[in-house]
Amino acid sequence: MPVNYATPAPEALFPVAGVRLGTAEAGIRKKDRRDLTLIEFAPGSRAAGVFTQNRCCAAPVTLCREHLAAGSDIRALVINTGIANAATGEQGMRAARETCDAVAALLGCSPREVLPFSTGVILEHLPVDRLIAGLPAAQADLRVDHWHAAAHAIMTTDTVAKAASRRIELGGKTVTITGISKGAGMIRPNMATMLGFVATDAGIPAALLAQLAKEAADASFNCITVDGDTSTNDSFVVIATGAAGIELDAVSPHWPALRAALIGVAQELAQAIVRDGEGATKFITVKVGAGATAAECRKVAYAIGHSPLVKTAFFASDPNLGRILAAIGYAGIEDLDAAGVRVWLGSNDKNAAGEVLVSEKGGRAASYREEEGARIMKNAEITVRVDLGRGQAAATVWTCDFSYDYVKINADYRS
Amino acid sequence: MPVNYATPAPEALFPVAGVRLGTAEAGIRKKDRRDLTLIEFAPGSRAAGVFTQNRCCAAPVTLCREHLAAGSDIRALVINTGIANAATGEQGMRAARETCDAVAALLGCSPREVLPFSTGVILEHLPVDRLIAGLPAAQADLRVDHWHAAAHAIMTTDTVAKAASRRIELGGKTVTITGISKGAGMIRPNMATMLGFVATDAGIPAALLAQLAKEAADASFNCITVDGDTSTNDSFVVIATGAAGIELDAVSPHWPALRAALIGVAQELAQAIVRDGEGATKFITVKVGAGATAAECRKVAYAIGHSPLVKTAFFASDPNLGRILAAIGYAGIEDLDAAGVRVWLGSNDKNAAGEVLVSEKGGRAASYREEEGARIMKNAEITVRVDLGRGQAAATVWTCDFSYDYVKINADYRS
Numbered sequence: 001m002p003v004n005y006a007t008p009a010p011e012a013l014f015p016v017a018g019v020r021l022g023t024a025e026a027g028i029r030k031k032d033r034r035d036l037t038l039i040e041f042a043p044g045s046r047a048a049g050v051f052t053q054n055r056c057c058a059a060p061v062t063l064c065r066e067h068l069a070a071g072s073d074i075r076a077l078v079i080n081t082g083i084a085n086a087a088t089g090e091q092g093m094r095a096a097r098e099t100c101d102a103v104a105a106l107l108g109c110s111p112r113e114v115l116p117f118s119t120g121v122i123l124e125h126l127p128v129d130r131l132i133a134g135l136p137a138a139q140a141d142l143r144v145d146h147w148h149a150a151a152h153a154i155m156t157t158d159t160v161a162k163a164a165s166r167r168i169e170l171g172g173k174t175v176t177i178t179g180i181s182k183g184a185g186m187i188r189p190n191m192a193t194m195l196g197f198v199a200t201d202a203g204i205p206a207a208l209l210a211q212l213a214k215e216a217a218d219a220s221f222n223c224i225t226v227d228g229d230t231s232t233n234d235s236f237v238v239i240a241t242g243a244a245g246i247e248l249d250a251v252s253p254h255w256p257a258l259r260a261a262l263i264g265v266a267q268e269l270a271q272a273i274v275r276d277g278e279g280a281t282k283f284i285t286v287k288v289g290a291g292a293t294a295a296e297c298r299k300v301a302y303a304i305g306h307s308p309l310v311k312t313a314f315f316a317s318d319p320n321l322g323r324i325l326a327a328i329g330y331a332g333i334e335d336l337d338a339a340g341v342r343v344w345l346g347s348n349d350k351n352a353a354g355e356v357l358v359s360e361k362g363g364r365a366a367s368y369r370e371e372e373g374a375r376i377m378k379n380a381e382i383t384v385r386v387d388l389g390r391g392q393a394a395a396t397v398w399t400c401d402f403s404y405d406y407v408k409i410n411a412d413y414r415s
Numbered sequence: 416m417p418v419n420y421a422t423p424a425p426e427a428l429f430p431v432a433g434v435r436l437g438t439a440e441a442g443i444r445k446k447d448r449r450d451l452t453l454i455e456f457a458p459g460s461r462a463a464g465v466f467t468q469n470r471c472c473a474a475p476v477t478l479c480r481e482h483l484a485a486g487s488d489i490r491a492l493v494i495n496t497g498i499a500n501a502a503t504g505e506q507g508m509r510a511a512r513e514t515c516d517a518v519a520a521l522l523g524c525s526p527r528e529v530l531p532f533s534t535g536v537i538l539e540h541l542p543v544d545r546l547i548a549g550l551p552a553a554q555a556d557l558r559v560d561h562w563h564a565a566a567h568a569i570m571t572t573d574t575v576a577k578a579a580s581r582r583i584e585l586g587g588k589t590v591t592i593t594g595i596s597k598g599a600g601m602i603r604p605n606m607a608t609m610l611g612f613v614a615t616d617a618g619i620p621a622a623l624l625a626q627l628a629k630e631a632a633d634a635s636f637n638c639i640t641v642d643g644d645t646s647t648n649d650s651f652v653v654i655a656t657g658a659a660g661i662e663l664d665a666v667s668p669h670w671p672a673l674r675a676a677l678i679g680v681a682q683e684l685a686q687a688i689v690r691d692g693e694g695a696t697k698f699i700t701v702k703v704g705a706g707a708t709a710a711e712c713r714k715v716a717y718a719i720g721h722s723p724l725v726k727t728a729f730f731a732s733d734p735n736l737g738r739i740l741a742a743i744g745y746a747g748i749e750d751l752d753a754a755g756v757r758v759w760l761g762s763n764d765k766n767a768a769g770e771v772l773v774s775e776k777g778g779r780a781a782s783y784r785e786e787e788g789a790r791i792m793k794n795a796e797i798t799v800r801v802d803l804g805r806g807q808a809a810a811t812v813w814t815c816d817f818s819y820d821y822v823k824i825n826a827d828y829r830s
Contacts, residue, residue, distance in 0.1 A: 055751040056744025056777075087740040089754070089778030122737020123779050186724055186741065227723040229738075230745035308642045308723070309601055309825055316826035322537020323644075325502040326601065329471025330645035336470040339504070362471075363504030364538050403826075407819050410724055411731035 003283040003380050003400065005275035007151065007161040014165045014176045015144035017201040018042035018241030022141030023153035026134025028127060029082030029120060034153040036131060038138040039077040039197065040107060045241040046206050047074035047115065048213040052189070052234035058086035059096040060116040061233060067100075067112050071206065074239060075113040077197065078103050078135075081156050081182075085118040085126040086232035095128040102132040106139050119156055119182065119195055119233055151180040154195055157409055158184045160276050164268035166261045170254040173246040175202045177262050181269035185278040185410060187226035188306075189217075189234050196221055196236040196269050202258055203242030208250050212259060213238040220266035224398045226277035227406070228306040238262070274398045279405030282314050285383045289394040296333050297388070297395035303331035304384060304397075311402030314382065319373030321345070321358050324384060333388075338362045340389030347379040355385065418698040418795050418815065420690035422576045425563035429580045429591045432616040433457035433656030437556030438568035441549025443542060444497030444535060449568040451546060453553040454492040454612070455522060460656040461621050462489035462530065463628040467604070467649035473501035474511040475531040476648060482515075482527050486621065489654060490528040492612065493518050493550075496571050496597075500533040500541040501647035510543040517547040521554050534571055534597065534610055534648055566595040569610055572824055573599045575691055579683035581676045585669040588661040590617045592677050596684035600693040600825060602641035603721075604632075604649050611636055611651040611684050617673055618657030623665050627674060628653040635681035639813045641692035642821070643721040653677070689813045694820030697729050700798040704809040711748050712803070712810035718746035719799060719812075726817030729797065734788030736760070736773050739799060748803075753777045755804030762794040770800065 019041055026036040041047075049068055051061045067074075078099055085092045100114040107114075118126060141149075151161035165178040179198030196217075204212065217236045248255050275283050286304050291297035304310055307327040313320040324343060329336070339362040346355035356372045357365045376382060434456055441451040456462075464483055466476045482489075493514055500507045515529040522529075533541060556564075566576035580593040594613030602609065611632075619627065632651045663670050690698050701719050706712035719725055722742040728735040739758060744751070754777040761770035771787045772780045791797060 054741060054744035055746075055748065056740045056753045056756075084737070087737050087753070087774060087778055089776050092778065121735070122741055123774065124737070125779075186738075188745075229722050229724050229741065232737075232741045232744060307644050308821070309644050312822050312825035315822065318826070320536070322499070322502050322539070322647075323601075325471045326469060326537055326644065326647045329469035329647060330603075331470075333470065338471045338502075341471075359502060359538065361504050363502055363507065364540075402822060404819050404822050406723070407727050407730065407817060407822060410727035411733070411818075 002160050002276040003280055005160060005272050008163055008165065010145065010148035012165060013147040013163050013178055014167050016176045016178050016199045016241065018045060018243030019199045020142040020144050021146035021150040022138040023149050024134045024137035024141060026080065027130050028080050035081045036134045036138050037079040037150045037153045038135065038142065039150065040142055041075055041239055042241050042243050043073060045074055045239055046204065046209050047237055047239045048210040049235060049237035050213055050217045052231055054230050054232045056087055056232050058084055058118060058233045059088055059092035060085055060118045061235060062093065063096045064115045064235060067115055070112050072112055074115060075109040076103050076107055077115050077117060079117040079154050080131055081154060082120040083118060083124050083126045084120045084122045084233050086122045088125055091125060095126040098128050099131055102135055106135055115237065117195055117235055122232055147178055147180060154180065154182040156182065157278060158182050158276055162269055162272040164265045166265055168257055168261050170246055170257060173244055175200060175244050175246060175258065177265050179265045179269050181273060183273040184276050185226055186229040186231045187224060187273060187277065188228045188230045189221045189224065198262060198265055199239040199241065200262060201241045201244035203247035204240040205249055209238060209240055212262060216263045216266040219263050220270035223396055224270050224274045225302060225305045226274060226400060271398055274400050277400035278409045279403040280400030281403055282401040283381050284314060284399045284401065286397045286399065287383060288386045288388065290387045290389050290391060291393040292391035294393045294395050297393050299333065300328055300331040300386060300388065301395050301397035303327040305399035308402055314401035315403045317377040319370060319377050321373060325359060328386060342387040342389065344385040345373055345376050346383040346385065347376050347381055417575050417691040418695055420575060420687050422566065423578055423580065425560065427580060428562040428578050428593055429582055430559035431591045431593050431614045431656065433460060433658030434614045435557040435559050436561035436565040437553040438564050439549045439552035439556060441495065441546050443495050443545060450496045451549045451553050452494040452565045452568045453550065453557065454565065455557055456490055456654055457656050457658055458488060460489055460654055461619065461624050462652055462654045463625040464650060464652035465628055465632045467646055469645050469647045471502055471647050473499055473533060473648045474503055474507035475500055475533045476650060477508065478511045479530045479650060482530055485527050487525065487527055489530060490524040491518050491522055492530050492532060494532040494569050495546055496569060497535040498533060498539050498541045499535045499537045499648050501537045503540055506540060510541040513543050514546055517550055521550055530652065532610055532650055537647055562593055562595060569595065569597040571597065572693060573597050573691055577684055577687040579680045581680055583672055583676050585661055585672060588659055590615060590659050590661060590673065592680050594680045594684050596688060598688040599691050600641055601644040601646045602639060602688060602692065603643045603645045604636045604639065609646045609649050613677060613680055614654040614656065615677060616656045616659035618662035619655040620664055624653060624655055627677060631678045631681040634678050635685035638811055639685050639689045640717060640720045641689060641815060686813055689815050692815035693824045694818040695815035696818055697816040698796050699729060699814050699816065701812045701814065702798060703801045703803065705806060706803045706808040707806035709808045709810050712808050714748065715743055715746040715801060716810050716812035718742040720814035723817055729816035730818045732792040734785060734792050736788060740774060743801060757802040757804065759800040760788055760791050761798040761800065762791050762796055
């Protein structure tokens with residue numbers, strides 16, 4: 001059960017002019033499930049993406065980088081679940097290329113205009129013949145209102161489909177931004193996450209779109225962690241079809257509104273992954289401020305967000321807050337003065353009252369009472385705020401707690 | 416239940432000439448348990464230690480560093496469980512000093528000759544009055560053959576007491592090395608571990624003893640991880656009483672034998688902590704070789720050893736080995752060529768046959784059959800061997816799997 005998240009209804013996912021989506025059962029790994037998704041874009045659509053920094057990245061990630069570097073339009077995404085096509089060597093690269101060739105032949109475009117994505121088990125070969133055999137059914141299913149179905153078709157250990165959509169008015173035109181994402185485990189994106197796709201019908205020049213994709217990833221998918229494992233397949237792609245009839249550039253008066261809306265959609269999608277984190281029962285926001293650099297704030301936020309001891313204490317609603325202090329201490333800031341660190345605990349739930357100062361001057365805050373900590377820890381949404389007392393920089397990380405079910409899911413997955 | 420480990424019998428823990436140990440019930444946090452340990456050394460005993468690099472280190476760690484820096488003999492260790500006296504600010508430092516003052520008054524030595532240690536809950540104050548009130552009973556209990564009792568008295572979430580002992584003949588004299596350790600969670604020592612004490616009755620000059628303590632820690636406690644959380648209280652201390660009547664120095668012909676035996680005791684104690692890792696059902700050795708530097712080999716070994724996905728796969732006996740490739744890929748070697756990496760799986764169990772090559776050339780090894788992986792994964796002792804294909808350096812890390820019980824233990828601890 002995800003923490004305070006439900007998939008939006010189909011009608012709340014607004015079609016994006018120039019985008020159609022179709023899904024099919026290709027039998028990649030399991031029968032009777034839609035495991036193949038095709039997303040088609042109108043001619044003239046541009047795409048930009050950021051991908052995993054994992055050195056054992058998947059074949060489709062390598063091919064996406066190659067195709068995006070070629071600089072042509074992007075006419076389609078093809079996504080399979082079940083097999084990640086990662087750690088599959090040259091055979092994996094051939095499978096990814098054959099997939100793009102087959103999509104290009106169906107849609108009448110160049111293979112270079114197709115971006116492939118895979119998610120699932122690593123170190124196993126993609127049954128590319130079954131994938132290709134499933135493509136005509138996915139093509140026949142292409143509709144502008146199939147975002148909801150596509151969000152379901154890209155799931156693996158996800159318990160809910162993840163999607164977000166916004167409509168904004170820009171200079172008298174309606175611009176739509178709709179996106180989908182998937183992921184629940186092996187989540188500690190480094191540049192992007194395990195499949196996030198956001199499309200808009202605004203027109204955005206290629207260089208600006210590339211910058212926007214990076215900014216949006218840094219403000220969303222690059223701020224989440226479930227288990228600290230960086231996937232081999234993380235991919236985040238932003239597509240701009242231009243079909244809404246409005247062209248934007250960085251100096252356009254409408255750019256800030258489009259940028260904010262798109263980053264908002266990316267954050268919603270990224271947070272949905274944490275809310276649906278494997279076994280998650282709580283959604284934790286870790287805000288670290290007053291650091292010397294943003295990098296050191298991120299180190300501290302991730303040390304807290306990755307600590308199995310902190311995460312099991314959240315699961316138990318146990319205000320065993322010394323574990324947070326320990327994580328701050330080992331985060332890797334060599335000259336950190338523990339006496340300058342302050343820690344607050346709070347909750348964004350409606351019925352929780354404000355923040356509580358837990359620790360200061362290297363110890364428990366004189367005003368802190370354990371009942372207050374216990375009261376906040378019972379909430380499903382908890383904020384840990386840390387003040388490092390050494391500068392102006394800040395960083396935020398979103399994570400979840402660590403429960404029996406994380407172990408159950410990952411001990412059972414695949415078996 | 417620890418993995419292939421049982422506490423040695425009391426008679427297998429040889430007394431070390433010049434060392435007496437006593438325990439008592441001080442009621443630090445819970446009643447009816449021996450939670451206070453006093454270890455007394457003969458005049459002329461020297462000690463050297465290495466301590467946690469956690470910036471939020473405990474008050475007793477700070478005081479140990481101060482006392483060891485003073486360079487005098489060490490006459491006693493005083494160890495309490497229940498409360499870690501970490502993140503306790505100035506009040507915590509006062510409590511640690513008062514503890515040393517009280518021990519010194521009882522034994523007739525200087526407070527500077529006493530080293531204090533605490534383990535337990537962080538961010539709570541040590542009930543120093545109860546601790547001091549318990550000291551006379553611990554003193555009355557001092558015996559040369561109380562190593563077994565002391566190993567029990569320093570336990571927290573440990574399921575077994577940890578001790579190791581060796582006797583060697585050096586130049587016609589019998590030299591004894593006996594040690595105890597504790598720890599099961601918050602285990603990712605950085606310089607040392609959550610309480611390891613090794614004593615020998617050989618005489619060793621101070622500078623050489625300091626070097627030996629560091630070498631022994633680096634070859635033992637600094638190679639283990641349970642959950643990646645570096646404790647605030649990690650301490651490893653080596654004491655040389657000199658009471659065996661043999662003085663060693665670095666050029667002594669007996670030095671290599673003493674050094675090897677002491678490192679052997681430290682490794683046994685460190686591995687015992689992993690075997691008793693919270694919830695552990697398997698003992699995993701990760702050997703990374705053919706790296707450019709030892710540091711990068713350690714990075715890769717720890718990435719594998721910390722990955723919750725790898726550890727849950729071991730728990731499930733599921734040869735989902737792509738997760739190991741993913742961990743190698745995100746370990747932080749930026750110019751790693753995945754095509755040059757090879758991975759083997761093996762077991763040191765008697766009934767397992769040799770190693771199996773799992774992955775090479777960026778993918779699954781052609782010769783690998785999943786049945787073989789599954790067969791090895793069923794064993795309680797498993798070795799993952801990685802060849803990075805880029806140099807001569809190597810590193811080993813010992814870790815355990817990740818089970819439901821890790822979550823249960825840490826969600827319940829304290830509550």
